Amino acid sequence: MxxxxxxxxxxxxxxxxxxxxxxxxxxxxxxxxxxxxxxxxxxxxxxxxxxxxxxxxxxxxxxxxxxxxxxxxxTPEPSNERIEELAELRALLEVELASRALPRAHIALIDRLQTINGAIADVVSNRDAVGYIRTNLEFHRTLYLRAQAPAMLAMAETVWLQLGPTMRALYGRLRRTEAPQYHRLIIAALKAGDEPGLRLAVRTDVTQGLRMLAG
Amino acid sequence: MxxxxxxxxxxxxxxxxxxxxxxxxxxxxxxxxxxxxxxxxxxxxxxxxxxxxxxxxxxxxxxxxxxxxxxxxxTPEPSNERIEELAELRALLEVELASRALPRAHIALIDRLQTINGAIADVVSNRDAVGYIRTNLEFHRTLYLRAQAPAMLAMAETVWLQLGPTMRALYGRLRRTEAPQYHRLIIAALKAGDEPGLRLAVRTDVTQGLRMLAG
DNA sequence: TGGCACCATCTGTGATCACGAATCCGCAGC
DNA sequence: GCTGCGGATTCGTGATCACAGATGGTGCCA
Structure with missing residues (x-):
């Protein structure tokens, strides 16, 4: 942790x-x-x-x-209730982390996020589940590191860890054809300095996939 | 955890x-x-x-x-920044937990919370730091158990754990003469079914003492 | 043919030990 | 009196081993 x-x-x-x-x-x-x-x-x-x-x-x-x-x-096989709770936890923590990163997000960070997002498109087209999960987490981690909140980030990573095996199963079930659209919303909100938009984009990005699996 | x-x-x-x-x-x-x-x-x-x-x-x-x-x-001696971050984490998690417990909080729970609050008054008058911390955490845990969110509660307890040694130092510095007033606000908000009031009361109860120590 | 008991095997647990490194205490030198 | 140094002590690490319990497969019996 x-x-x-x-x-x-x-x-x-x-x-x-x-x-x-x-x-x-x-x-x-x-x-x-x-x-x-x-x-x-x-x-x-x-x-x-x-x-x-x-x-x-x-x-x-x-x-x-x-x-x-x-x-x-x-490895655990979490119940649907637990998956949903962990997704809520992701939303709670990561919305806060993104919000704290926003005032410190200068252009170099946004460029880096866009590069990572490009890499996500690559692994998606290769149907590489592990690569997708890794790159996706790298996108989030890169953003949250700017929040300067190590304890909060550590907690978020603990949640990722608990969802790891489930995410793999999720990827197989999802018919994913392109890079996640919500990442682009996140980047747009960062550029615009739009905090409510950023919070919504992060929450949606984090919960949409898992909610589909649990529900 | x-x-x-x-x-x-x-x-x-x-x-x-x-x-x-x-x-x-x-x-x-x-x-x-x-x-x-x-x-x-x-x-x-x-x-x-x-x-x-x-x-x-x-x-x-x-x-x-x-x-x-x-x-x-x-045992760690957290920096002031870390203490403040952990306090924010407590607020984030515990406000959510309290909010989820609210619709399930019937009269028996409120009675129990009032009993615990009475016990807090006792240990406070005895200047018993360990007893105060234990009873205070029992108050919060009793409420949050109603949220039916085990992963979230586990995370909150992890934060308590990290703040344990600091809380002791805090108690010695604080001149505490009575049971925490914000606990009464929490109970009142629970009785009234007032969610915004509950969120504010929990956040204040959780952050006020630690903010005093860190600031 | 299906179910059950038995045994060989595998698994985690915890005690013990050897090893290298860090720490602490006292002593000598300045 | 204070600082720097060296050796005895204490420390964490990881390997090994004995043990008890669970597991899984095989053969027997109904």
Missing amino acids: QAAVKPEIAVSAHDRVYRGLRTRIMHGQIGPGEALTLRGLGREFGVSMTPAREAVNRLVAEGALQMSSSGRVS | QAAVKPEIAVSAHDRVYRGLRTRIMHGQIGPGEALTLRGLGREFGVSMTPAREAVNRLVAEGALQMSSSGRVS
């Missing part, structure tokens, strides 16, 4: 496993309900069970993984 | 340590900047280093503890 914001120089074994697993989950490279084992992760990352367990426990604490009563670990 | 919402029957060693440390931090029984050691915690809870380290790592991930580059663990 914290490591995402401050990169840290620490490169301990459990950190490698944690980071690797975290991005894998957040980018939707692991489907919902998939099982993981400590020994398997240890082998995969070339470490023993101890750091693997630490990484897994941390991700369980963040809600990115769930643990059965017997200690078995798997 | 999750364990707070679903009590779980699991009573593993690292869970005992985690829960014990967590409530101790959240209730302000540990001052800011205080150091902890794995071996010390292990001795204290009667377990070895392994479960102690798991509990500590989890709390570090939640921002309740900080870890130096050499792995030393201590």
Whole structure:
């Protein structure tokens, strides 16, 4: 939850496993309900069970993984109510983050956002689900970094993490043919300095896809 | 982050340590900047280093503890900017939670809140800082449980956790002579079904003390 | 053919240990 | 008296191991 914001120089074994697993989950490279084992992760990352367990426990604490009563670990399959709640949480946090970023959004940032948006169009045309999720999150993160609100951003990333496996399933169900239109609305609102428009565009961009999945 | 919402029957060693440390931090029984050691915690809870380290790592991930580059663990001393950001986060989340609890708040809940508010008056007159923090959080949690939004409540509790050591320092600085007046405003707004009033009362209750400390 | 019990295997848990690094305390030198 | 230095101590990290419980597959019985 914290490591995402401050990169840290620490490169301990459990950190490698944690980071690797975290991005894998957040980018939707692991489907919902998939099982993981400590020994398997240890082998995969070339470490023993101890750091693997630490990484897994941390991700369980963040809600990115769930643990059965017997200690078995798997990616969660959230209920529709939970998905909808997480989407509301995204809206709540990200609207605030965008709103705080607005007064600091100069032209260089907007250019960068437009570049990322172009990259999204590329991965979409390739039907690359993981690439789409990664680039989409990069768009949002780039904007929110300007808000200078690390704790808030960390919370938003925790929500992304919990939605990772679901987003992948969502992408498969959505017939997506172009870059998200709401990103263009976000950029337009940033250019115009239009705060109400920005809040609405972010909220819509964040909730529309997930609401379709949950409903 | 999750364990707070679903009590779980699991009573593993690292869970005992985690829960014990967590409530101790959240209730302000540990001052800011205080150091902890794995071996010390292990001795204290009667377990070895392994479960102690798991509990500590989890709390570090939640921002309740900080870890130096050499792995030393201590409670964080947040900067004023961070305190203010966490207060804003509390406002954002708790206003939403209260607003969602409002339509479900029947008379039994309001009675319970009034009882808790009475208990706050007691601990305040005893100058019992830990008791004050605990009872105050119980007031908020009781209300928010009605929102039926577990993920949102878990996030709010994570923020409380991060503010735990600071709240203790705050209490010592504040010359508090009576139960918080804004709690009475919250109860009044609940009785009247007045949503804007409720939102304002919660926001004020949550931010006033911390803003005083940070500012 | 379908269901059930049993056993081999796999899984997480926690204690212990060796290792390297950081910290702390006291002592000597200025 | 104060600062800088060196060694003893303490610290976190990660590997290994024994153990208990769950899991899953196989063969037997109805």
